[in-house]
Amino acid sequence: MPYERIDLSKVKTYRLGERRNLVTLADMVRPCDPPPPFDNAELDQVAEAIAEARRNGRPVIWFIGAHVVKCGLSLLVIDLMQRGLVTHVAGNGAVSIHDFELALIGETSEDVADSIEDGSFGMADETGRLINEAVQGGVRDGLGYGEALGRLSAADPRFKHRDASILHQGYRLRVPVTIHVTIGTDIVHQHPAVDFGALGAASGIDFTIFCASVAKLDGGVFCNFGSAVTGPEVFLKALAIARNLGHTVSRITTANFDLFPLRSDYRAEVGKDDPEYYYRPRKNVVNRPTSLGGRGYHITGDHRATIPNLYQMLTA
DSSP states (O other), X not given: OOOOOOOGGGOOOBXXXXXXXXXXXXXXXXXXSOOOOOOOHXXXXXXXXXXXXXXXXOOEEEEEOHHHHXXXXXXXXXXXXXXXXXXXXXXXXXXXXXXXXXXHHSEEEEOHHHHTTTTOTTOBHHHHHHHHXXXXXXXXXXXXXXXXXXXXXXXXXXXTTGGGOHHHHHHHXXXXXXXXXXXXXSGGGGSTTOOHHHHHHHHHHHHHHHHHHHTTOTTOEEEEESOSSHHHHHHHHHHHHHHHTTOOOOSEEEXXXXXSOXXXXXXXXXXXXXXXXXXXXXXXXXXXXXXXXEEEEEEESOHHXXXXXXXXXXXX
């Protein structure tokens, strides 16, 4: 007998406009806003590596977690894309959801502690339905996850705040914005309109786009902002594919940005008896990818301090 399955078609949703959100467009940091104080000599070195990479026409790839969007930093990322200083943005599924909602209604981030108690968490109809429909239509047309959502926001007049959307601006600028999902982690997977085959196909297309960018990364820079698992794992697999196919990707700069502090000698080898061994960004962003050349960095700090200061250094 087959295993018992839940029937998602019976899930009850509600109108997105009924939800109280914790983040609005008013919370966004503008490119003209002065950055908060943040003193870190290694951040200067990362900024110089990015500038040098772009002077030499090499890629700069940013993998971001959802808190970059929720902290109101999208406009800074977009400005760096427009200036040609960031050539590829990647993120997990939550990045696309918060970016999508900001573009649609100018708000995002529900109160999870409250909504999980009655089962309404993640059940906003428009978010789940529109994202799933866009992804399914994109797969039919051979598009990846990020491009499919960018296309929808560009064509649909309901997206009145699209200028604040990384997905939309990537679509408009032809800068790849790829979304790398894990099935079961995103609220759109709870919606009756979900098609898991389409989700996998769309994210699979984006993975191949991401791999193509990594294949050109020699002399370039990869930055991971607050993605503790997805970013490091996707990057490491893409790097393996690039090298397997004969691409030279050895002289690279990597940087991990997180609240999680590492000891001062974070480039040193650690054993399996050390908890830091199991922190994936340390292994799969800072150290392993740079073993053939280049240098890895770990910058500890709040995104609201690190990204504005990095932005200021790059644009000054």
